[in-house]
Structure formats: C-alpha cells, structure tokens
Amino acid sequence: MLLRLLGRRLAALPLMILGVTLLVFVVLQFAPGDRAVAALGEGATPEALQQYRVENGLNDPMFLQYFRYLGNLITGDFGKTLPPQKNITDVITQAFPLTLQLTFLGVLIAIVLALAFGVLAALYRDTWVDQLIRVFSIAAIATPSFWLGILLIQWFALGTNSIFPSGGLADPTEGFSGWIRSMALPALALGVPVSASLIRVVRTSMVEELDRDYVRTAIGNGVPYREVVSKNVLRNALVTPVTVLGLRVGYLLGGAVVIEMIFSLPGMGQQILNGITNKDTNLVQGVVLVISVTFVLVNILVDLLYLLINPRIRTV
Numbered sequence: 001m002l003l004r005l006l007g008r009r010l011a012a013l014p015l016m017i018l019g020v021t022l023l024v025f026v027v028l029q030f031a032p033g034d035r036a037v038a039a040l041g042e043g044a045t046p047e048a049l050q051q052y053r054v055e056n057g058l059n060d061p062m063f064l065q066y067f068r069y070l071g072n073l074i075t076g077d078f079g080k081t082l083p084p085q086k087n088i089t090d091v092i093t094q095a096f097p098l099t100l101q102l103t104f105l106g107v108l109i110a111i112v113l114a115l116a117f118g119v120l121a122a123l124y125r126d127t128w129v130d131q132l133i134r135v136f137s138i139a140a141i142a143t144p145s146f147w148l149g150i151l152l153i154q155w156f157a158l159g160t161n162s163i164f165p166s167g168g169l170a171d172p173t174e175g176f177s178g179w180i181r182s183m184a185l186p187a188l189a190l191g192v193p194v195s196a197s198l199i200r201v202v203r204t205s206m207v208e209e210l211d212r213d214y215v216r217t218a219i220g221n222g223v224p225y226r227e228v229v230s231k232n233v234l235r236n237a238l239v240t241p242v243t244v245l246g247l248r249v250g251y252l253l254g255g256a257v258v259i260e261m262i263f264s265l266p267g268m269g270q271q272i273l274n275g276i277t278n279k280d281t282n283l284v285q286g287v288v289l290v291i292s293v294t295f296v297l298v299n300i301l302v303d304l305l306y307l308l309i310n311p312r313i314r315t316v
Helices: 003-028 035-040 046-055 062-074 088-123 126-140 145-156 174-210 213-221 224-236 241-264 268-279 281-309 310-314
Strands: none
Touching: 003 062, 003 145, 003 281, 035 046, 062 213, 062 281, 088 126, 088 174, 088 241, 088 268, 126 174, 145 174, 145 241, 174 224, 174 241, 213 224, 224 241, 241 268, 241 281, 268 281
C-alpha cells in the first residue's frame, strides 16, 4: 500500500510541475512592464532594447518562449537573473534553506500548541478551560500572520529592554543561540495562526474518540484513564489533524515568504519580491517551482504518515 501510494504521487509530480510552470509563465507574461527595460534601464536606446529582445527571444511567440524555458528546465538549467546576471540555481540554493528552517519552526510551534491546547480542551470540554482555549483559537485564526509579526516586533524587539532582534539573520559566529533568537519571532508569527485551526480539529477528534465504546469498555475493565488516552485515543484522534496539517504546509510556505520580508530575512520571499519588482520571469518561476515541488513532496510524506498512524487503511 505504501509503495502504491508513493508511486501514484510521484507519477503525478511531473504534471503538477508542468501546470505550475505554465501558470506562472502566463501570469508573468501579462504583468505590466518590459523585461528589456528592466534589464537595461530606462535610459536604454530603442536599438539596444530591440537587440536585447532579439538575443533573449522576447519577440518570439509565447508558446515558443515557454517550451524553450521548459527545455532548459529539463536539463536542470533555471536560467540566469537579469543583470547583474546570477545563476538562479545558486540564488535558490542560498535562500531556500532559510525558508525551510522558518517553515519547520512554524510547523513545530503549530503542532506543539495544537496538541497541548487541543487535548486539554477535549479533556476539560465545556468547562472554563475549554472556553478559554476556544477564545484563543478564534482570536488566533482571525489574526493575520504579518500583523502578528508586526505586533511581536513592537512587544519584544523594540525599546531598551528588547529580547529579540527586530529583523535580519544572526551572524554565524553567534551559533545556535543567535540563530534561534533571530528566528523565534518570525516562527511564532507563522505558527500561531496555523495552530489555532489545528486546535479545533484536535479537540473535535479527541472528543469523538473519547465518546466511543472502546474507551468506556477499557475503563470499565480497569485500564487507567491516562493510559487509554495516551495509547489509544490520542493516536486515533491524530488521523484527521495530520491530514489537515499537510494542507496547511502550503499556507506555511506562502506565509514564510511574507514573514521573511517583514523580518528582513534573506529567504525565498526576498527573491520573489526581487523577481516581481524587476519582472524577472526566470527568477520568479524558479522560486515558485521549488516551493510548489516542496509542497507536493511534503504532502506525500503526510500521506505516508497518515498510513502509519492509521494501519486499517493499509489493507484498503
């Protein structure tokens, strides 16, 4: 079952990549601005602009430009940025690890908060604890990550008693402590809104499992309540939250792009902004393609994790 699922997902991956490249290419073709002007500047002569368009195939039909880009992509060539020309593969290699680190920390915070508050709300349902957690969830869901990031900067990064830096990545010489201080606020801004929706899912799944007959039977046979919850209820209740988390990874990756710009982190967000501002089609396509493939691969891992948590599905 695991191998069949993995095979189906990997077989669909090329079609997804093709769709992403086509969508981004078409959208950027109709974006305002002239790539030749962006490359040579406003003061370039009409002759120089025309020569640049001819040399780079910008006068060719759109489908021909797309297939040329696709052919380069198959060989592993993402192309080069606009002048000063840089290899896009090198640009992504430098920026992508930071985005992955931020996304991972955001996921970790979301999981910890969702499990802690979701389980607590289910165990103390319809009490003041459940109501308080519900208020927190609603408030967090309604809070955009970028606005939360600005608030966190005002609360913890400004003033003489600031705890965290307001932006930028720590110098490598500061080690792990410097890295975690520079990533803490962005990760919180990214993870807290996602955790809010997961809290409700965990709480609902836990309540449904706690009301099942096997829980009452186990408790009636003398199995300690804590053991039933930790070994049976929690594992069964995680099936739905794991699926929802896989869908939220796309939000986390997209949110990381915005959060990086707020906290001045040199990740994929800065590269997308540079590409859109300069009408650099190759750069935007390369960055979006890498993020999209990452999203698909993460969802494949989530599907496999879903099977591991719920063994009954393996025989379906």
